[in-house]
Amino acid sequence: MSKIKVMNEDLANKIAAGEVVERVMNVVKELVENSIDAEASIIKVELFESGVKEIKVTDDGIGMDKEDSIMAFSRHATSKLKTLDDLFNINSLGFRGEALPSIASVSNVLLKTSDGKVGTMVTLEGGIVKEVKSCDLVKGTSITISNLFYNTPVRLKYLKSLYTELANVSDYLSKMALSYPSIKFILINDSKELINTSGNGDLLKTINNIYGLVVASKMMEIKGENDDYKISGYISYPELSKSNRSGITLLVNNRYVKSNEIVRCILDSYHTYIFKDRCPYVVLKIEVDPFLVDVNVHPTKMEVKFSKMDSLTNLINKVISDRLSNKTLIPKAIEENVEDNYYEDKLEVNYEVNDRIVDKDKKVEEIKFDFDITKKEFENKEIDNIEIDNNIEELNPRLKEMRPIGIVHGTYIICENPDGMFIIDQHAAAERINYEKYYHALSTHSKNTIDVLIPYKIELPNNEYLILEKHFDILKELGFNFEEFGSNTIIIRSHPTWLPKYAPLEAIKKIIEVIVNNEDFDEDKFNEKVSITLACKMSIKAGDVITMPDIEYLLSELRKTKNPFTCPHGRPTIITYTKYDLEKLFKRAM
Ligand code: ZN
Ligand code: ZN
DSSP states (O other): OOOOEEOOHHHHHHSOGGGGGSSHHHHHHHHHHHHHHTTOSEEEEEEEGGGTSEEEEEEOSOOOOHHHHHHTTSTTEESSOOSHHHHTOTTSOOOTTTHHHHHHHTSEEEEEEEOSSOEEEEEEETTEEEEEEEOOOOSEEEEEEESTTTTOHHHHHHSOOHHHHHHHHHHHHHHHHHHOTTSEEEEEETTEEEEEOOOSSOHHHHHHHHHOHHHHTTEEEEEEEOSSEEEEEEEEOTTSOBSSGGGEEEEETTEEEBOHHHHHHHHHHTTTTSOTTOBOOEEEEEEEOGGGBOSOOOTTTOBOOBTTHHHHHHHHHHHHHHHHTTSOOOOBSSOOOOOOSOOHHHHHHHTTTTOOOOOSSOOOOOOOOOSOOOSOOGGGOSOOSOOOOTHHHHHOOOSOOOEEEEEETTTEEEEEETTEEEEEEHHHHHHHHHHHHHHHHHHTTOOOEEEEEEEEEEEOOHHHHHHHHHTHHHHHHTTOEEEEOSTTEEEEEEEETTSOTTOHHHHHHHHHHHHHHOOOOOHHHHHHHHHHHHHHHHSOOTTOOOOHHHHHHHHHHHHHSSOTTBOTTSOBSEEEEEHHHHHHHTTSOO
């Protein structure tokens, strides 16, 4: 029986066929999705001159009989879609069948296919069938599209550079490989192999095939579900990041999709773990009832919308934050030397390596210093009066105890413990500690205030004062007691206790600066901005002289933080040379 059914007119009209074949990538996409629908386990894409000269897609799928192989090129024929409703059922790849006639109309096509009973070969030129004959019987389909756009010179002009066309195909196939780890994908351009995935069903293995071992070894598995959604996949350690979002792959019911909202949610979840403007590697699989997927989906843009978006973003946020807060995330100073992408056994060993088990009973022996400890006290640059949840240290010692050795370049604290040697950036570490304290104080609406002996007088430029005036409520909410005093001036009589004691006026000015320069008064974002600004300005700087007791204090406070590994801007606070790294460097170990 024919597997292809004729689409009804309504559906046909909904699809703008022309849009589907603008790029080499669109042609490859159409052919590859046909192969997937045909249950292929191997899909090989061969390009010549980035596909502009020739595109050949070969699969080992179920193939077609003679009738279907001719029908495949007639307009409005499709095996996948019967009604409009099917279009939005994201379980099917959809839109199959429509584009093939469009592709054929602007190229030369050679189709060889066999369903295991008959082998058929169809030749077309500019969409016209030139020849149909029998051919050999290897089950599967191979389709060759050559001279794309040969009869429409205008379109040809719009093809981008060969490099761009190839990059788009490669990106698309990478995403497909990640969507279908059980299918082996091969991409070859001008006889050069660019992608070759194992197709063994293992997603991490596929990540290794696509991004290489360095990336695969720094991915951690995630999993979670709620009433509406189920998510799974892999996310990278924060130390591994890219300057763009191309390392983020979203799959909805196995279909590769794009969603700015979800990407934003992922980036938010990495919040302060990752350097500003950097993006992690993420392969996120979302399983959902198709009814929750918004129907206003454009077929070629791969954009989706979910009707219960909050439920989904909450789940993603929770799962990623939990995962990040459950790992020891100290970047190693020395990268593993990786030359080859394909050594599986190495991969097995590596990717849980950072999951160190924290040994609570192991106490670091008495600390001794040959260091001048009489220097001035930490310049009072700590914040007191704030109850930080001291249980965190007990429950979640993400950082093992370390013995401080000394400081180099007035900035980097050297420590050791049985695991190895650690280097801590004193500013970044102090910034993280202070950030969490300020943020805690702000978000718990800590209302303890202190009266100042001599009230602070703060005068602002007129334009700034006008903005501040509009947000007096925010200052009050923060715990400031103040009054207007003449023109463009306020007098502050008391302030919250959590302000740094040694420079409250400076801190107040910073807070006012944030208020005046802020458009977004979302409470969380505002609190965060104030906390980061204060933490950065009020923490010990690189080069500031600190004493051993200061260091000890810094280390113990750092161990109490929720995320001791990065400063609030996402820079690392600590890196390590493991004991093994050192042994290797000195050739004690090979
Ligand atoms: Zn800073
Ligand atoms: Zn920072």
